[in-house]
Amino acid sequence: xxxxxxxxxxxxxAAVTGSLAAxxxxxxxxxxxxxxxxxxxxxxxxxxxxxxxxxxxVVLVNFWARWAGDSRQEMAALDxxxxxxxxxxxxxxxISVDEDLIRAEEFAAAMKVSYPLMFDTGARIGxxxxxxxxxMTILVDRGGVVRYxxxxxxxxxERAYLDHIRELLRE
Amino acid sequence: xNPKFRVVSIMRxxxxxxxxxxxxxxxxxSGPTATPDAVPAPGAPGAAAAPDDFKTLDQEVQGLKKDxxxxxxxxxxxxxxxxxxxxxQVALYVSMDVGSFFALDSVTVKIDNxxxxxxxxxxxxxxxxxxxxVQQIYLGNLKVGKHELVAFFTGKxxxxxxxxxxxxxxxxxxxxxxxxxxxxxDRLAKHQxxxxxxxxx
Numbered sequence: 440x441x442x443x444x445x446x447x448x449x450x451x452x453a454a455v456t457g458s459l460a461a462x463x464x465x466x467x468x469x470x471x472x473x474x475x476x477x478x479x480x481x482x483x484x485x486x487x488x489x490x491x492x493x494x495x496x497v498v499l500v501n502f503w504a505r506w507a508g509d510s511r512q513e514m515a516a517l518d519x520x521x522x523x524x525x526x527x528x529x530x531x532x533x534i535s536v537d538e539d540l541i542r543a544e545e546f547a548a549a550m551k552v553s554y555p556l557m558f559d560t561g562a563r564i565g566x567x568x569x570x571x572x573x574x575m576t577i578l579v580d581r582g583g584v585v586r587y588x589x590x591x592x593x594x595x596x597e598r599a600y601l602d603h604i605r606e607l608l609r610e
Numbered sequence: 611x612n613p614k615f616r617v618v619s620i621m622r623x624x625x626x627x628x629x630x631x632x633x634x635x636x637x638x639x640s641g642p643t644a645t646p647d648a649v650p651a652p653g654a655p656g657a658a659a660a661p662d663d664f665k666t667l668d669q670e671v672q673g674l675k676k677d678x679x680x681x682x683x684x685x686x687x688x689x690x691x692x693x694x695x696x697x698x699q700v701a702l703y704v705s706m707d708v709g710s711f712f713a714l715d716s717v718t719v720k721i722d723n724x725x726x727x728x729x730x731x732x733x734x735x736x737x738x739x740x741x742x743x744v745q746q747i748y749l750g751n752l753k754v755g756k757h758e759l760v761a762f763f764t765g766k767x768x769x770x771x772x773x774x775x776x777x778x779x780x781x782x783x784x785x786x787x788x789x790x791x792x793x794x795x796d797r798l799a800k801h802q803x804x805x806x807x808x809x810x811x
């Protein structure tokens with residue numbers, strides 16, 4: 440009987456914890472479904488790129504930082520995605536939120552990715568995109584609306600990105 | 611946010627919502643007529659009048675929509691007047707003539723030693739300026755009196771060299787609105803770009 444009570448209490452505690460976690464997750468601010476805030480930044484190759492000028496194409500914006508452990512793996516994955524889907528109308532933009540511009544520039548040079556990397560040193564764009572954890576990736580559809588957002592990078596995320604990208608490219 | 615601006619914005623939102631709701635209510639079939647059973651059979655009395663009714667209804671909806679657009683325009687003008695009253699308004703424009711000796715990258719504007727605007731130009735925007743476009747780069751408010759405006763232009767100069775130049779103007783802000791134009795032109799004699807600020811009296 441005691442064991443039954445213990446098991447019951449554990450189940451209730453787990454359910455309450457799960458609900459609270461779900462509530463806190465749901466309450467996290469997100470831009471999904473809203474217009475992507477416009478920005479203009481200088482890319483490493485010297486071009487100034489404005490998000491709104493890519494209207495009509497699917498845009499993947501990746502906020503990265505040298506110190507964020509997952510960024511290195513994610514950037515490699517995004518490079519593969521860009522190489523494959525660039526011709527189909529996908530634009531990948533990488534935005535560094537590193538305050539140390541020199542070290543961020545060194546890191547960017549070492550990564551040798553095929554898509555443009557830019558630097559948001561004042562963190563203004565990060566604020567507009569409600570950036571809380573790094574790295575963060577968002578997908579903007581052809582109409583300029585944020586359709587998908589992902590924080591961090593773990594196994595399986597590349598597959599999820601591909602699924603969403605294919606879906607948005609078909610629209 | 612400016613409280614006046616907020617009030618006008620709320621008014622605009624409420625007005626739009628009301629007007630669209632009214633339009634939707636007028637357009638939507640209501641009551642028993644909405645059920646398929648209530649649709650008059652062809653040849654029955656009233657069947658001929660239905661298309662006319664719909665036509666009138668449609669005209670009313672269109673009229674309402676037009677009113678909403680007109681009101682929205684008026685409120686937008688009111689909003690502009692509240693935010694940037696003519697007596698304190700200052701507007702800056704950027705124009706580019708020819709541009710053979712300069713590829714524009716960015717413009718930074720300081721008024722009374724305070725940075726008010728830093729604008730990065732994409733290739734498309736610079737191209738639009740070269741084609742004769744004029745860009746309103748800044749709209750703000752200034753007190754009556756003397757003010758100093760400094761504009762820094764960066765880009766690529768002749769022979770692809772990095773180029774940064776400044777232009778300064780001291781102007782008198784009177785009671786009316788003030789319009790200033792930041793002009794980039796080519797100085798053919800020296801094969802150099804020239805940066806000037808024109809005060810539109």
